[in-house]
Amino acid sequence: MTPSPPTSPPPAVRRLTLADLDACVALAADCGWPPEHHKWRLLLAAGRGYGIDAAAGDGPAGGLIAAVVVTPYGREAASVGMMLVASRHQRRGLGERLLRTALERCATEAVFLTATDRGRPLYERLGFKPVGAVTTLRGAFAPAGGQAAGGVAVRAATAADLPGVLAYDLPAFGADRTPLLTRLPAFSDRFLVAERPGGGLAGYAARWPNAETAVAGPVLADDEAVARALITALAAGSDAPLRFDADDRHPRLAAWLRASGLAETARCTLMVLGAPGLPGDPARRFAPYSLALG
Known part of the structure; x- marks a missing residue:
């Protein structure tokens, strides 16, 4: 019987800090978002950022390949924002793994977010329900x-x-x-x-x-x-x-x-x-x- 090839461990999720500011802005740019240094600085200081880094040998791009920020408001509620996965790593389950981990570490009664049409299927799989809409x-x-x-x-x-x-x-x-x-x-x-x-x-x-x-x-x-x-x-x-x-x-x-x-x-x-x-x-x-x- 041919042994199964070894499986790679799931990518590690780590906390983001203000030292990751430039990496977060670069990741957002890869996803087509504008350079929002001012907003990212606030989010990383006031919220809890989580990220996944590229595996060793992932080519010259490397660096941060997924990020999300959860901002808790006491024990009553928390908001989720800036859910991003690098374009070359999308559709591999990284976003779902990252968000599940962030939610598991979030000890609040309710969590809310604003979802784009592209991101909504992921949130629905995790149990989020639509309750309204926002127009920019x-x-x-x-x-x-x-x-x-x-x-x-x-x-x-x-x-x-x-x-x-x-x-x-x-x-x-x-x-x-x-x-x-x-x-x-x-x-x-x-x-x-x-x-x-x-x-x-x-x-x-x-x-x-x-x-x-x-x-x-x-x-x-x-x-x-x-x-x-x-x-x-x-x-x-x-x-x-x-x-x-x-x-x-x-x-x-x-x-x-x-x-x-x-x-x-x-x-x-x-x-x-x-x-x-x-x-x-x-x-x-x-x-x-x-x-x-x-």
């Missing part, structure tokens, strides 16, 4: 209908506003994301709060630079009028095209953004594992921090 809009922003007021005063956030922002965010988002929000003043180039005439926070929003766009996110507000006022103020003073990830739960806001000069560039499915839907109050969540973070 981009363009030169000029507010339809003139300057939005929303019955609030919009101003730049200060250090004294951070406790109020954290208190506002917790019930709206449904989980504690203090580590991310405390990074927001340094990560963003515009951080705003909206106040009611009688006092009290009615919402907050930020804008941050990413490749060739200025990303609006997160945007949380009591209602759509406040969200419009925040978005209008966010867009001021930037020459870069505005990017906004619009949740289907707010179709009127998406219609206003289109009328204000933004056009659809992509569409993703919101998916959840371990819960019937997204945590928190979706009525007050108008834009995520980023698609990778929720």
